[in-house]
Amino acid sequence: MDFGAWPPVRGHLASARRSASIFLDSLPSDDGRTGTARQNWVATWAKTGDAYSGLADLNINKRAFDEATEAWLCALTAFEVARRLVADDDADSAGVSAKVEAGVQRFGLALGHQVENVQITCCDEGEFQAYYLPAGCPGLSAPAVICVSSEEEKGATLLGRLLPVVIGRGMSVLVVSHADVHNRSHGRPAVLLSLCFDYLSARPEVDSSRIGVYGDGLSAALVTDYAMYDRRVAAAVCDGGILNWVRTSTSVGWMTGIADGAATDVISACRARSARQFNCPILVVAGGRGVVSVSEAVKLQADCMAACIHLDLAMPQIIRGGFGEEVENFVTSDDCVFRWLENKLTRATAPRWML
Template identity: 65%
Template sequence: MAFDVATEAWLCGLTAFEMARRLVDDDDPKSGDISARVATDIQRFGLSLRQKLERVQIACDDQIEFPAYYLSAGNPEICAPAVICISGEQETGVRLLGRLLPAVTGRGMSILVISHDDVSTRLGVQPDMLLSCCLDYVSAQPDTDATRVGVYGEGLSAALATDFAASDSRVAAAVCDGGLWNWARMLASVGWMTKAADVIDEDVVSRLRSRLVRQLRCPVLVVAGGRGIVSVSEAIKLQADCVAARIDIELAIPRMIRSPAGEIENFVSYDDCIFEWLEHKLAHRG
């Protein structure tokens, strides 16, 4: 009982640190201090969790290796689902881990948390290949059901998650951008080259908008608004296109909290929503 109370207090502390970090500017020295404190607390208290938390190395070949955090599901006798979580751009993996621990702990799933920079900035190496190595690592864990591994991309990593889910059929669920980042870039290129915004009719627009998400063979959750890269209006259009094509896609729109510093994303309910969806989609199917 005392252990559970201490764990709950520690997780609440991580949430408080995340809220404090969002109340200061990213270039404020205090932001770095808060992130460092989160990393220290994870190292100090992470080993006391019922779920084993460890820092691991993901190896793709003899020359490529990068760090990650692995949180086991907590019951070695049961093969549980797992989620590969990719931090947003300019965000460390440990910072994302500190935010997600309160939402994940006790859900009976494993997570592998990696940094956006570690999988997106290697010359000559596609992110898809590195993420497939992450999936190989997770699938090889004795407490993981290799048929129930999902991917979650934060911020710009939502586009990486879409591309990865489209390229690797083992992905069982994806929290991603649904291809809208690539769609926006393509639309901007067409507009720039033709100097016209209405060169494509609406039926063609609909097919192109949902072209990438049609390649995914798993359920999809698109996060729109807030600090993400997907606009709410485009996400709603994409969902309408996919519903017409009978594609399993849902939307999550983070709630915003008003504060003296401006609007702040309600990341607590946002994270709970995402992992409830993942828990449901990665559940056993009879």
């Protein structure tokens, strides 16, 4: 692919996301010019997002709202690519993130898609903000997903990334930030997430028997604890307890001096026993910038298989860019996660013997 040029924007979401995925999969290796190339790629994708935003405005003026919606979703995808490429200490980092957040706000305000700023009441800490997007299925009771951002991201940033994925899937989403869940919970994030579940359950358009939860980055560990705590959860994308097990096994081995082989057997038994505490299907996403390593996830899946426990495992495509950092193909990863959630939440109402 020619990284120095970009075709005219057309506002076709499937095409825009396919182009983004191909670009991410094709990042070249280090050739001594990656610093300049990286800046060029960030600028190109940011300008592409701006062009899609302009196309959305033109379609709004023509009252072609469906086309405007698709153009906005293309813009959010382009901005997310730029955000993934820009260095954290780069002066452009804040500007790219601001484009994502502004895109989320304009998407709702201009097109009437009900991206609502809602308040979740937390008894000890007052209220905290979340973003809610209804499924858009009038008269139907649809599934919903609680989405918790990574420790590095605001809720609006995660929503901007997920909007192109969830629109049209017939599910509502409630997006909350890791900071709110972690900092306001006094060490009990499961209790706070249960309040989010209660909020969704009270919405007339949500089927309370088909509510799932998804944790990005370090939030995957928070979601694990919550899925074990709240038996109402219908599906969970989490770390399967891996982060806690790694910490525990390291501490036990250091304090007791147990031989590696014996410790491995003990940890395997603990993994299988913990997995039985889930009352719902779980998906573990391994690799990349997340908290779950591929090796630990494979061990967990093997232990679960030996114990006749079903666990799904996803490993996103990770590209090691020439600038020495891993870049995840978020397009294929997010599509995989939400296809899985859509499948599990659609089947959640079936009798258990049919699952």
